[in-house]
Amino acid sequence: MTFVSGFTGSVSDMLVDSSYLYWVEEGSGAIRKKALSGGPITTLTPSAGFQGPTKIAQDDTSIYWANDSQVSKVPKIGGAASSYESGFDTRLAVGIDNTSIYWVTEDALVKATPK
Numbered sequence: 001m002t003f004v005s006g007f008t009g010s011v012s013d014m015l016v017d018s019s020y021l022y023w024v025e026e027g028s029g030a031i032r033k034k035a036l037s038g039g040p041i042t043t044l045t046p047s048a049g050f051q052g053p054t055k056i057a058q059d060d061t062s063i064y065w066a067n068d069s070q071v072s073k074v075p076k077i078g079g080a081a082s083s084y085e086s087g088f089d090t091r092l093a094v095g096i097d098n099t100s101i102y103w104v105t106e107d108a109l110v111k112a113t114p115k
Contacts, residue, residue: 003028004034004041013056020076024056031056031063045074045081057094057101059115066091066103067101073101073115084112105107 001049004021014023020033022044029047034040044063059062062073068090074081084101101115 015056015058017058017076022056022058022076024065027094029067031065033076042078044076044078053090055094057096059096064094064096064101066094071101071103071110071112085110 004023010026012024012026016022019037020035022031022033024031030045033042033044052053055066058076061077062075064073065071065089070083070086071091071094072081072083072087089105091103091105095102096115099115100111100113102112103110
């Protein structure tokens with residue numbers, strides 16, 4: 001059964017928490033969410049950077065992403081995004097723990113505390 005359709009580009013990554021499905025649309029670079037119970041699609045950020053997010057991670061309050069131009073986060077409830085780093089080093093992955101955010105570039109593993 002189809003839950004979401006009509007993407008503006010292919011989906012590059014997705015996450016699920018207890019209430020929502022979150023995904024990244026490569027064509028637009030948008031991060032969107034939809035309640036697991038149904039309802040409308042909500043856009044958390046319409047364009048998440050130059051190349052759009054390649055990977056996303058989550059904690060209880062935010063969605064984090066890494067791409068070819070930045071490492072950033074946006075609140076799950078919506079609002080302004082904030083960046084940890086910007087530039088044009090390729091970022092291959094992003095992860096978080098209780099206190100820090102981590103990302104992988106082509107030649108380093110980077111840690112930022114606090115997240």
